[in-house]
Amino acid sequence: MEFFIDPSRCIGCQACVHACAECESHRGLSMIHLDFVDRSSSPQTTPTVCMHCEDPTCARVCPADAIKQTAEGIVQSALKPRCIGCSNCVLACPFGVPRYIAAMDQMMKCDMCYDRTSIGLKPMCATVCPSGALYYGPRETLEKIRREHPTNTFVFGRQVVKTKVHLMVGHETDELEFDVASFLSTSSPLAGED
Amino acid sequence: MATSDPHWRADFPVNWEDDHYVTRREFTTFLTLISGALFLGTGLVGLRERWRRRRAPHPAAMRIAQVHEIAIGGVKLFHYPTPDDPCLLLRLSTDHFVAYSQKCTHLSCPVVYRVREQQLHCPCHEGHFAVETGQVLAGPPRRVLPRILLALKGEDIWATGVEV
Numbered sequence: 001m002e003f004f005i006d007p008s009r010c011i012g013c014q015a016c017v018h019a020c021a022e023c024e025s026h027r028g029l030s031m032i033h034l035d036f037v038d039r040s041s042s043p044q045t046t047p048t049v050c051m052h053c054e055d056p057t058c059a060r061v062c063p064a065d066a067i068k069q070t071a072e073g074i075v076q077s078a079l080k081p082r083c084i085g086c087s088n089c090v091l092a093c094p095f096g097v098p099r100y101i102a103a104m105d106q107m108m109k110c111d112m113c114y115d116r117t118s119i120g121l122k123p124m125c126a127t128v129c130p131s132g133a134l135y136y137g138p139r140e141t142l143e144k145i146r147r148e149h150p151t152n153t154f155v156f157g158r159q160v161v162k163t164k165v166h167l168m169v170g171h172e173t174d175e176l177e178f179d180v181a182s183f184l185s186t187s188s189p190l191a192g193e194d
Numbered sequence: 195m196a197t198s199d200p201h202w203r204a205d206f207p208v209n210w211e212d213d214h215y216v217t218r219r220e221f222t223t224f225l226t227l228i229s230g231a232l233f234l235g236t237g238l239v240g241l242r243e244r245w246r247r248r249r250a251p252h253p254a255a256m257r258i259a260q261v262h263e264i265a266i267g268g269v270k271l272f273h274y275p276t277p278d279d280p281c282l283l284l285r286l287s288t289d290h291f292v293a294y295s296q297k298c299t300h301l302s303c304p305v306v307y308r309v310r311e312q313q314l315h316c317p318c319h320e321g322h323f324a325v326e327t328g329q330v331l332a333g334p335p336r337r338v339l340p341r342i343l344l345a346l347k348g349e350d351i352w353a354t355g356v357e358v
Contacts, residue, residue: 055208056208059208060208065206065213067208068208068209068210068213069208069209069210070210070211071209071210071211076210081217081218
């Protein structure tokens with residue numbers, strides 16, 4: 001059982017956001033990010049769950065030793081007695097996943113519904129996604145029904161990040177490269193096309 | 195990545211299994227139990243020592259010196275009640291003798307007689323004992339020096355017991 005995200009299938013219905021907020025471990029607080037890619041020019045949305053990096057940057061930068069990775073490769077939310085709310089992880093995560101919750105003064109993030117996936121259930125978001133943008137299941141089943149190809153290697157400048165969660169892309173590729181510098185110089189990814 | 199990790203990474207691992215997290219409550223429990231165990235342990239050791247001392251046979255009297263061997267203000271080393279118990283015999287005046295165990299009651303360093311101060315001095319940690327009574331005057335020792343009871347029989351000085 002693996003997690004696959006296909007942003008091109010996302011219809012922005014917010015079902016995942018609300019399903020996430022119904023989780024037992026963080027009821028009322030959604031950990032999924034549902035973002036418009038470029039709201040002025042397109043209704044396209046994209047869901048972001050934690051990619052669960054093999055070498056998690058958030059845990060690497062945590063000065064309080066509060067972020068831990070389980071043997072299954074799941075990167076957990078900050079440990080409550082340790083997190084000092086410094087937001088280092090929020091700034092460091094290449095995917096923008098961790099959230100600083102000011103009311104609790106600590107970080108929370110998607111833990112792939114560890115309470116559910118550790119006993120063989122699907123994560124909340126994947127159970128409700130109507131378009132299959134969030135898919136949790138065997139890779140073989142997915143390969144039969146989709147044209148897109150999963151990839152889990154992302155290159156951000158000099159940092160290569162391998163993740164547990166896969167991203168579906170249109171063409172077969174070993175790694176996805178992101179030009180971090182160009183993202184910084186422009187607020188919209190489509191701005192250069194004007 | 196693992197090979198280039200700094201050494202502190204081993205103490206603060208990212209991996210959940212490698213992390214030995216101790217909560218404040220666990221730590222407090224540990225401290226309380228350990229100090230309780232130490233308290234009980236030292237109490238038991240003390241009680242056992244006391245019991246052993248009470249059961250120990252009264253040491254036999256032993257002739258340790260003759261009066262003319264020691265000048266006034268002089269010292270003689272002897273062993274009493276066993277050869278492993280070094281003691282000091284001091285002549286304070288013509289017919290005033292005292293004797294103490296030479297083991298400092300702090301950490302068993304040998305004490306030396308200082309005539310000018312009229313003190314027994316332990317050079318290890320600056321312990322001072324009164325020469326008349328064996329009482330602690332200064333320094334880390336807390337207990338009096340064990341006193342050797344003496345008896346004068348003619349020219350001979352006999353050790354007749356140990357007063358702790």
